[in-house]
Amino acid sequence: MKGRKLLMIPGPVEFDPAVLAAMSEPTESHVSPDFIRSFGRALDMLKQVFLAPGGQPFVVAGSGTLAMEMAAANLLEPGDKVLVVSAGYFGLRYRDLLARCEAQVTCLEAPVGDTPDLEQVEAELRRGGYKLLVATHVDTSTAVRSDARSLAGLARQYGALFVLDGVAAAAGEELRQEEWGVDVYLTASQKAVGVPPGMALLVAGPRAMQAFQGRKAPVRGYYLDFANWLPVMQAYQAGQPAYFGTPPVNLVRALEVSLEQILAEGMEARFKRHACMGQAFRAGLQALDLRMLPVRESLAASTLSAVYYPQGVDARLLAEVSRRGAILAGGLLPAIRAQYFRVGHMGASGSSDLLATLGALEGGLAALGWKFPAGAGLAAAQQSLLASA
Numbered sequence: 001m002k003g004r005k006l007l008m009i010p011g012p013v014e015f016d017p018a019v020l021a022a023m024s025e026p027t028e029s030h031v032s033p034d035f036i037r038s039f040g041r042a043l044d045m046l047k048q049v050f051l052a053p054g055g056q057p058f059v060v061a062g063s064g065t066l067a068m069e070m071a072a073a074n075l076l077e078p079g080d081k082v083l084v085v086s087a088g089y090f091g092l093r094y095r096d097l098l099a100r101c102e103a104q105v106t107c108l109e110a111p112v113g114d115t116p117d118l119e120q121v122e123a124e125l126r127r128g129g130y131k132l133l134v135a136t137h138v139d140t141s142t143a144v145r146s147d148a149r150s151l152a153g154l155a156r157q158y159g160a161l162f163v164l165d166g167v168a169a170a171a172g173e174e175l176r177q178e179e180w181g182v183d184v185y186l187t188a189s190q191k192a193v194g195v196p197p198g199m200a201l202l203v204a205g206p207r208a209m210q211a212f213q214g215r216k217a218p219v220r221g222y223y224l225d226f227a228n229w230l231p232v233m234q235a236y237q238a239g240q241p242a243y244f245g246t247p248p249v250n251l252v253r254a255l256e257v258s259l260e261q262i263l264a265e266g267m268e269a270r271f272k273r274h275a276c277m278g279q280a281f282r283a284g285l286q287a288l289d290l291r292m293l294p295v296r297e298s299l300a301a302s303t304l305s306a307v308y309y310p311q312g313v314d315a316r317l318l319a320e321v322s323r324r325g326a327i328l329a330g331g332l333l334p335a336i337r338a339q340y341f342r343v344g345h346m347g348a349s350g351s352s353d354l355l356a357t358l359g360a361l362e363g364g365l366a367a368l369g370w371k372f373p374a375g376a377g378l379a380a381a382q383q384s385l386l387a388s389a
Ligand SMILES: *Cc1c(COP(=O)(O)O)cnc(C)c1O
Pocket: 011, 063, 064, 065, 066, 090, 136, 138, 139, 140, 165, 166, 167, 168, 188
C-alpha cells in the first residue's frame, strides 16, 4: 500500500504533481524576466478563471482571510453600512472582520444548513443606505452554497457593491463574475484553485475599483491597501517589475501552472465536473443513509459535503477513514462541531479519488457498527458518475 493518503478536506486539497513540481524549482528573483512573465500570466489567467475580463486581479502573500480583509478595507470607510448574508462560520467571520473596519454591520443569519432567503435580503436592502452586500459563495462550515447570481442582482438593484467570499468555491462552482455583476470575488490558493496555501487571490471589477479610487479616508492597514498593490499588479500585467512586498515567488509559479491546467480543462467543463462530483458524492452518502447539513438539495455545494454522523458514530470515524487512506475534516460550527464531518471534493480531485474516499468511508462506518449493504454508497456514486458522463 502506498504511504500517502488522499487529502479530502475542504482545503488544502489534493494538488497536481506538476503544480508541486513548480513549487520546487529554484527560487528566482522577483524581478527576473522569467518571473515577470509568470506573474503576468498568472494575473491574466486569474481574470479568465473568474470570467472577469475587465477586472483588476490581485495576488498577495497571505491566506483567504487576507483576501476577505483586503476587499473590506479598501471598499469601506468609517460609518459605511454593510449587509452580511451568512450561511455559517465564514459569514460570521466576515461580520466580525467588517466590524473592525468601523462599518455599521447588519448580519442576516439562518438556521444551520440554510441561508437567509432572497426576500429577506431584499427587504433589508430596501431599508436603504447599504454601501456593501457581502456573502459567502460556499460556506465551508455547512457546505451551503448561496445564490450568487441573484444576490449580485439585488446588490445592483439597490446600489450596493457586492463582495463574494469564494474561498471554497472559486474555480469549482459556477461563477461568472462580470456577467453576474460580482464586484469583488476572492479566494485562497489552497482550495479549488489547487495550489498549496499561502496566497490571497482577488479580482475587483470596475465598480469596486471606482469606489476605491473615490474614497476619502485612507485604508486602515498598510499591507491591505490597494494603493500599494495596484501599481505592482499593473506593472507585472504590463511585463514590468515592481516592488511593494516580495511576492511568494515559488507559489506564483505554481499558480501559473495550476491556472493553465484549469483553463485547459475549460471553465464550463470544470463547473460541470464539480457539479457531477458533488452530486455523485451526495448520492453515495444518501445510499448509506447519511444526512447532510444543507436542508435542500439546491443549497448543496459542489465542492464539499458536510454530513452528520449517523447514530452510534462519532469523530472516531475520521481516524477509521484515515486508516483506510482518506483524510476527512471534522465539524466547524461550534454548536454542532462534534456531530458532523466534512469532505472536500474539489480541484485536482477526480472521480477515482471520490470513489476511493467513499470506499474508505464505508470501511470506517462499518468498523463503528453502522449497518448498510456493503458497496451501496460506491454503487450509487458510480451510477451517478456514469449517468453524468
Ligand atoms: C477556507 C475559507 C476561508 C479562510 O481562508 P484561509 O485561507 O483559511 O484564511 C474563508 N472563507 C471560506 C468560505 C473558506 O472556505
